[in-house]
Amino acid sequence: MKIVFFSAQPYDREFFTRLNTLRFELNFQEARLNEETAELAEGADAVCVFVNDKVTGAVIERLAEKKIRIIALRCAGFNNVDLEAARARGIRVCRVPAYSPEAVAEHTVAMLLALNRKIHKAYNRVREQNFSLNGLLGSNLHGKTVGVIGTGNIGKVFAKIMLGFGCRVLAFDLIANRDMEVLGVEFHPLMEVLRADIVSLHCPLNEQTRHLINTETLGMMKKGAVLINTSRGGLIDTNAVIEALKTKQLGGLGIDVYEQEEKLFFRDLSEHIIKDDTIQRLMSFPNVLITAHQAFFTEEALSQIAITTFRSIDQLGQNGNLTDQAALLV
Ligand code: NAD
Secondary structure, X not given: OEEEEOOOXXXXXXXXXXXXXXXXXXXXXXXXXXXXXXXXXXXXXXXEEOOOOOEOHHHHHHHHHOOOOEEEEOOOOOOOEOHHHHHHOOOEEEOOOOOOHHHHHHHHHHHHHHHHHOHHHXXXXXXXXXXXXXXXXOOOOOOOEEEXXXXXXXXXXXXXXXXXXXXXXXXXXXXXXXXXXXXXXXXXXXXXXXXXXXXXXXXXXOOOOOOOEOHHHHHHOOOOEEEEEOOOHHHEOHHHHHHHHHOOXXXXXXXXXXXXXXXXXXXXXXXXXXXXHHHXXXXXXXXXXXXXXXXXXXXXXXXXXXXXXXXXXXXXXXXXXXXOHHHEOO
C-alpha cells in the first residue's frame, strides 16, 4: 500500500519511516494538500494529512478521481475535512483521537506558567545582563480558580495538573464527567466558568464553538484574567481579544493556535515580511505568548501518532473497519 504524506516536515519523515513496521510505501511531500497538489497523490492508496491541509469537497473530488481510498489525519481535530463529501465518494477517513493528551496539557501549563511568571521576558533580560526584577512580578497559581472549557482527553489531564497546583477547577462541557467531579472538579454553566482567574480552552472547533471567545464572552470574564488556547484558533475572535488586551480586560493571553495560522505556522518566515497585521499586533503585547502549534510536539506523541496512523490505514485497507472506533470518522 502506498501512502502520500502532505505538509510533511523532517520530523514526520523521521518518525513515520522509523515506525513503518508494516513496510508501506511512503512518499513525503512538503506541499499542503489542495486542488492543485492533489496531483501528487497519483498512484497512492491513502493520503496522510495534518491540521492545515484543507480537505474540501473539491479536494476530495480530485482524490476520488485518483482512486484514493483512505484519508488519514495525523492529528485529533478534523474540522479541516469535509466528512460528508468523503462519505459521498466512499473514501474512509480516520484520525488519531488521543496520541498523548499529556503532551498538549503539559504545554498548556508551560504557557500558563511562563506568562504568569514572565519567564519569556526574564529569559531575554538575563541574557542581556539585566538582573533587575522590576516588571517581573507574578502571582501564585495556588489558590487561583481555573476554568476548563472542554473536559475530554486533554482538558481532563490539564484539570488534574491544575488540581495538583492547588487551584480550584471549574469546568464546562456538554456532558459533566463524574470521575472528574470525584477528583474535585466542579462542573458549572459556561458563564460561571468564564469568571475564573484563568480560562483554558480544550473543546473542538465546530459551528457551536467558533468564536466562543468573543466581545460578549470576554466581557463576562474577570478583569485581568488569563486566557490560554491550545485547541484551535477559530475558538477565539482574535480582534475581540486584541481589544480586550488593550483595555486590560484580559490580563494575559497564551495561544498555541491562531485563526489564520495556515498562512504562517510550520514554516521559517524569518526572512519574510509578515503581511498579517493581526498576529503582528498580538506579538506586540508584553503579556501575550505565542507558540506555533507545538503543543503536540513530543517524542511520545509523534511515536504514537505514527503507530496509530499506520494501524488505522492497515485495518481500513484490510477489512474496512477499525478496532479503535474513536479513530474512525467515515
Ligand atoms: P476530545 O474529543 O477528547 O474532547 C473534547 C471535549 O470537548 C469533549 O469532552 C466534548 O464533549 C467537549 N465539547 C464539545 N463541544 C463543546 C462545547 N460546545 N462546549 C464545551 N465543551 C465541548 O478532544 P481532545 O483530545 O481533548 O482535544 C481537544 C482539542 O484540542 C481538539 O479538538 C484539537 O482541536 C486540539 N488539539 C490541539 C493540539 C495542539 O497541538 N495544539 C493537539 C491535539 C489536539
